[in-house]
Amino acid sequence: MTSGAGGPRILVVEDEPALRRFLVPTLAGQGYQVLTAATAAEGLALARSHNPDLVLLDLGLPDQDGMEVLRQLRLWSARPIVILSARNQERDKVRALDGGADDYLAKPFGAAELLARLRVALRRTIQTEAGETVVAGGGLRVDLARREVSLEGRPVHLTTLEYRLLEALVRRNGRVATHAQLLADVWGPGGAGNTHYLRIYMAMLRRKLEADPTRPRTFITEPNVGYRLDLDASEG
Amino acid sequence: MDAPARPILVALGSEVRALRLIQAASRLARERNAPWLAVHVEAASGAIPDDLEQVQVWLQEAQRLGAGVRTVPAPTLAQGLADLTRATHAQALVLGRSRDRWPWARLGHSTADELQRRGLDADLVVLDDPPEVAGAERPGTPFGATLGTLLVLAACTGLAWLVPREGNLSLVLPVYLLGVAFIAHRWGQGLGVLASTLSALLYDFLLETPRFRHAEELWPNLLFFLAMLLSAQLVMGLLRRLRLQARDVQRREFHTASLYLLGRALARSRTPEEVAAAAGEHIGRIFKAKAWLLFPLEDTWHALPTPLEDPSLPPPSELAPSLDLGGRQGDPLEPLPLGGAFYLSLTGTDRSEGVLRILPREAKGLPPRTWELLQAFAAQIALALERLRWLEEARRAQVERETERMRSTLLGAIGHDLRTPLAAIHGAAGTLLLPGDLDDSARRDLLAMIQDESERLAHLLGNILDLTRLESGVLRVQKEWQPLEEVVGAALGHLERREGPVSVRVDLPSDLPLVPLDAALMEQVLINLLTNARRHAPGQATELRAWGEPGGLALEVADRGPGVPEAFRERMFDPFVRLPGAGEGGVGLGLAICRAIIQAHGGTITAEARPGGGTAFRLRLPLPGEPPALPEDAP
Numbered sequence: 073m074t075s076g077a078g079g080p081r082i083l084v085v086e087d088e089p090a091l092r093r094f095l096v097p098t099l100a101g102q103g104y105q106v107l108t109a110a111t112a113a114e115g116l117a118l119a120r121s122h123n124p125d126l127v128l129l130d131l132g133l134p135d136q137d138g139m140e141v142l143r144q145l146r147l148w149s150a151r152p153i154v155i156l157s158a159r160n161q162e163r164d165k166v167r168a169l170d171g172g173a174d175d176y177l178a179k180p181f182g183a184a185e186l187l188a189r190l191r192v193a194l195r196r197t198i199q200t201e202a203g204e205t206v207v208a209g210g211g212l213r214v215d216l217a218r219r220e221v222s223l224e225g226r227p228v229h230l231t232t233l234e235y236r237l238l239e240a241l242v243r244r245n246g247r248v249a250t251h252a253q254l255l256a257d258v259w260g261p262g263g264a265g266n267t268h269y270l271r272i273y274m275a276m277l278r279r280k281l282e283a284d285p286t287r288p289r290t291f292i293t294e295p296n297v298g299y300r301l302d303l304d305a306s307e308g
Numbered sequence: 309m310d311a312p313a314r315p316i317l318v319a320l321g322s323e324v325r326a327l328r329l330i331q332a333a334s335r336l337a338r339e340r341n342a343p344w345l346a347v348h349v350e351a352a353s354g355a356i357p358d359d360l361e362q363v364q365v366w367l368q369e370a371q372r373l374g375a376g377v378r379t380v381p382a383p384t385l386a387q388g389l390a391d392l393t394r395a396t397h398a399q400a401l402v403l404g405r406s407r408d409r410w411p412w413a414r415l416g417h418s419t420a421d422e423l424q425r426r427g428l429d430a431d432l433v434v435l436d437d438p439p440e441v442a443g444a445e446r447p448g449t450p451f452g453a454t455l456g457t458l459l460v461l462a463a464c465t466g467l468a469w470l471v472p473r474e475g476n477l478s479l480v481l482p483v484y485l486l487g488v489a490f491i492a493h494r495w496g497q498g499l500g501v502l503a504s505t506l507s508a509l510l511y512d513f514l515l516e517t518p519r520f521r522h523a524e525e526l527w528p529n530l531l532f533f534l535a536m537l538l539s540a541q542l543v544m545g546l547l548r549r550l551r552l553q554a555r556d557v558q559r560r561e562f563h564t565a566s567l568y569l570l571g572r573a574l575a576r577s578r579t580p581e582e583v584a585a586a587a588g589e590h591i592g593r594i595f596k597a598k599a600w601l602l603f604p605l606e607d608t609w610h611a612l613p614t615p616l617e618d619p620s621l622p623p624p625s626e627l628a629p630s631l632d633l634g635g636r637q638g639d640p641l642e643p644l645p646l647g648g649a650f651y652l653s654l655t656g657t658d659r660s661e662g663v664l665r666i667l668p669r670e671a672k673g674l675p676p677r678t679w680e681l682l683q684a685f686a687a688q689i690a691l692a693l694e695r696l697r698w699l700e701e702a703r704r705a706q707v708e709r710e711t712e713r714m715r716s717t718l719l720g721a722i723g724h725d726l727r728t729p730l731a732a733i734h735g736a737a738g739t740l741l742l743p744g745d746l747d748d749s750a751r752r753d754l755l756a757m758i759q760d761e762s763e764r765l766a767h768l769l770g771n772i773l774d775l776t777r778l779e780s781g782v783l784r785v786q787k788e789w790q791p792l793e794e795v796v797g798a799a800l801g802h803l804e805r806r807e808g809p810v811s812v813r814v815d816l817p818s819d820l821p822l823v824p825l826d827a828a829l830m831e832q833v834l835i836n837l838l839t840n841a842r843r844h845a846p847g848q849a850t851e852l853r854a855w856g857e858p859g860g861l862a863l864e865v866a867d868r869g870p871g872v873p874e875a876f877r878e879r880m881f882d883p884f885v886r887l888p889g890a891g892e893g894g895v896g897l898g899l900a901i902c903r904a905i906i907q908a909h910g911g912t913i914t915a916e917a918r919p920g921g922g923t924a925f926r927l928r929l930p931l932p933g934e935p936p937a938l939p940e941d942a943p
Contacts (some may be wrong), residue, residue: 097512162786162828178764182759268789268822270439275791286797286814293798295827 079103080194083124085115085141086156087134091179095128098183098260104190114134116144123149126194129173130156131164139164139171146172152193162296169250169298175295176248188304192246207242210290211305212281214242221281228280237273238281241291242303250298274299313342314399317430319389319419320348320370322362324558325404327565330366333402334373334435343400346370349388350381361593371571393430397794398429444530453495457503461486465510481535484511488536489543493517497544504536563681566594570685574692582610583696587664587689595678596670601654601689603662609663616665620647623681627651627663643679652686658696664689717884729761736761763806771897774832775883778904785908787824792816792854792863795827799834812838815853822935823861829905836898837865837925845869845922860911860931866924877915 082104084095092108099106107122110114112133119127127145131138138155145153155168155176165176174193177186205217211224216239221228230238240257241249254270255263263269274293278285292300318333320326330346337344348363367377382388393401405418420434447845464487468480484507492500573586591599600616602609604624621627643650643666652664664686736754740746746754751851777783793816803810834852841850845867854863872880872887879885883900902925906913911929918924 107788180762269796269938271788271790272822272938275793278793278797286793286816287800287804290798292801293794293827295795295831297796 079105080125081105081107081116081120081122082190083107083109083118084126084136085109085127085133086130087111087132088130091130091156095186098186098234099190110134112138112141115141117144119149123151125151126190127151127153128156128190129153131161131168132158139167139302142168142171142173154189154193159304164272165297166252169248170252174247182298191250195245207303212290212303214238216242223281230277230280233273234277234280237270238277242298244301246301248294248298248300254298313340314397315376316340316344316372316373316400316402317389317393317396317398318344318346319385319401319403320364320366321404322359323404324562324565326366327369327382327568329402329404330370330373330375331369332433332435332587334375336400336402337374340399341741344374344415345376345396345398347389347392348379348383349392350379351388352381352383359407365569365593368571372572386419389419390423390426390428393428393623398430400433401428402433402435404435409855419612437892453499457491457495457499457506460491461503461506461510462485468511484536485539486538492540492544493547497548500540500544501537504540507536534903542581560629563684564714566590566681567684567688570688574688575853577692580693580694582614583689583692587685588613591666591682591685595668595682596668597666600665601693601877602665604662611665617649618649621665622646641654643682650682651680654686654690654691654693661690661693661697679914680756707924714883720884726765729765729768733765762774768897771901774898775871775901775904778901778908783827783829783908785829785905787909789822789824789825790827792820792825795830796834796852798833799838799900800826802831802835803838807842808839810842811847811849813849815851817855820854820861821856821931823929825909826905829908833902833905833927834865836902840898840925841867841869842863857928861929863927863929864924866918866922868918868920868922871921872915872923874917877917880915881913 074200079102082099084092084099084106086092086095086108087110089110092110095205096106096108107124108119109118114137115127115129115133118124129138129141129145133141142153142155152174153172154166155173156179157164157168158179165178168176175189177189205215207214208294213222214220218305219235221238222232236258237254240254249257251267251270252264253264258273259269274291275285278288279293282288282290292302294300295299316333322331333346334340348366348367351919367379371377378392380392382391387657389401392398399422403420403423405420420432423432464483482762488507491503497527514532539542570586570590573590574583577583577586580601580603587601588599588664591597600614601612602616602621604610607623609621609624618765619802643652645651649665649667653667654661654664658767666682667891673787703788740751740754762865796816800810800812800814838850838852848868851866852864853866854861856862876885876887880887880896881899881903884896885900886896903913906927906929909929910932911927913925916924933937
């Protein structure tokens with residue numbers, strides 16, 4: 073059940089043999105240690121016994137709802153969990169993200185996308201520990217300690233709410249943030265349900281911080297789910 | 309000339325004739341192109357209080373036919389009508405007049421006559437009841453009737469006494485005959501017989517008096533008595549027949565009216581629940597009973613309009629045969645009594661549609677002589693249910709045909725379009741697995757092809773799924789107010805991640821209002837349109853513009869491709885329709901999905917030829933209401 077050695081330990085909870093067949097060599101080839109489970113029960117048992125650095129969790133499991141597995145994992149583990157879901161199931165994605173998942177991958181996905189998401193999810197733990205306060209990429213530089221933002225070296229003035237939104241995205245460090253999470257971070261409990269606030273402030277942020285707001289490179293929209301800040305892609 | 313037309317009034321009570329009055333008034337109002345008003349006067353001095361429930365039914369019927377409705381209190385009917393006619397400047401007043409039994413009692417006493425005397429500035433349209441040959445039997449108190457009988461006989465005796473020529477029996481006889489006939493007519497057979505006996509005795513008594521002393525003795529007396537008795541019987545028989553006829557006429561009118569009302573209500577019913585509600589309401593009003601429609605549901609009955617808990621009700625397999633017309637003793641028209649309730653089969657043209665259960669509100673059961681009407685009700689209800697069943701069957705057949713057609717098109721398309729990429733993937737994988745050396749670039753080619761083709765497969769499957777979900781209504785549109793810019797950005801980003809840099813000129817005014825959209829679905833629309841444009845006009849910039857319109861927002865995706873023949877501009881939004889010579893890629897689902905999504909948003913999508921060549925797809929999205937306001941922000 074285990075393959076690869078040395079790198080971070082990844083638990084794959086997926087009932088489809090074909091997907092496991094693709095995931096295991098792909099991950100092992102990148103130096104990850106891979107554990108696989110085909111059922112929710114097996115997945116939970118492995119998670120307890122091996123304490124993996126990251127869990128790749130399919131929402132459609134034969135014995136239990138993936139959401140329930142997520143809930144039980146979150147009771148004791150703060151490690152990243154990445155959801156595998158079918159496309160067009162935004163509602164499930166949002167529920168999983170709001171329920172504590174770090175990110176999701178919509179099937180079908182390619183190896184490159186998978187590895188990029190895993191890197192982002194793993195980086196979270198590493199960076200949080202490092203306590204870094206300056207984030208930069210794609211010409212954008214955000215200093216969280218001094219509350220300073222600059223684009224291509226020029227300082228940019230943001231309103232309070234714009235800054236709080238940017239900060240909320242930066243703190244997630246490339247992982248997707250749902251509408252509900254961002255609303256709670258920026259507007260507090262009073263913001264719930266007012267998704268249009270978020271969209272309007274996102275449009276303002278893009279106008280100030282994107283070269284072409286109709287082709288955002290940094291502030292990526294995940295339709296009906298939320299937003300993610302992509303500092304890596306905009307460098308290229 | 310411009311003054312509004314003066315209204316037409318129609319006075320309604322609770323009598324059955326109200327239906328004729330309503331129809332007459334409605335016709336008159338149509339002819340004169342005037343508004344009309346149905347009026348019920350609550351007269352303080354009304355002889356018999358009206359059945360208010362029934363009055364409401366008539367008023368509602370009038371309202372349904374377009375009348376205004378008014379209920380006014382007044383000291384008398386005539387007073388109320390006169391006041392209202394003046395107050396509304398009515399041009400005509402339609403009212404009924406009942407026929408009294410005696411012509412002289414009618415003269416000058418009806419409301420119509422009284423209104424005539426008041427000299428109203430309105431046409432009086434008086435509808436007389438259909439001629440009745442005899443009035444209804446007045447069930448007067450026995451004491452009053454006996455007293456009346458005695459008084460009449462006394463009057464006859466007085467008249468006989470006054471007969472001028474002594475001993476002239478030929479004049480006395482008709483006086484008594486007339487008296488007895490009147491009594492028999494007015495107070496019924498019993499008193500008629502009593503009156504004939506009494507008059508014979510009186511006659512005897514008269515004979516004893518000196519005035520008639522020299523008249524003949526016993527045997528003419530007997531003859532007189534017999535004649536009296538016979539004529540009383542004769543008059544009685546005659547009258548009863550006439551009375552029955554009259555009652556029949558009345559009942560028929562009542563039946564017609566109630567059937568008419570039921571038929572109306574049933575014709576408006578679109579579900580069995582509505583049929584049951586209408587049946588319950590009308591049966592409840594006319595038969596003073598509660599009604600249920602029972603439908604066999606495996607071993608039990610499904611009851612409408614309210615659930616039914618009756619342990620004495622036998623299961624369908626037992627009840628059905630005894631309701632069957634052939635299988636029951638006695639009159640097949642009679643409802644089957646069972647534990648206080650009555651059951652009738654609701655038999656349509658070819659089969660039973662269910663069972664009608666009637667539970668009388670009063671202990672003495674159903675009113676007499678109503679079974680016939682009940683049977684007619686049952687037939688009407690059965691026909692209504694049958695009509696619904698046929699409609700449902702026709703609808704289902706239609707859906708099945710449609711599904712069948714879709715399925716065969718889908719199968720045809722899948723057969724070809726899914727197999728092609730599969731064959732390529734299968735073949736490439738097989739080649740890669742072959743023993744022997746394959747040079748590196750060939751390997752990469754095959755692997756890239758596997759990736760491309762599987763992506764195409766995934767795309768196709770996604771489209772088929774989307775369309776099925778959209779058309780079956782499983783997919784719910786999740787609309788949220790948002791800037792169009794964001795959706796456009798997401799669609800372009802998606803395309804670029806999938807296919808590399810795309811050449812699209814975007815022109816979105818910065819002051820576009822927010823639109824209520826399902827972002828994921830709208831992104832799909834834009835991706836489909838942009839992919840189409842790229843496919844048909846490769847290497848040329850696609851233009852994407854949006855602008856505000858009154859009540860909505862328009863968005864256009866325009867290319868400089870070869871254009872679409874006029875005949876295809878509408879049809880290409882149908883599933884699996886591909887332009888002739890469109891070449892590879894796509895199965896003709898993209899535009900069908902676009903249309904389904906836009907329609908789910910309440911908008912429209914059209915294709916137009918562009919001046920200078922190419923096609924412009926134009927979306928119009930409605931803006932219902934005001935976009936939500938923004939919160940305060942500190943600079």
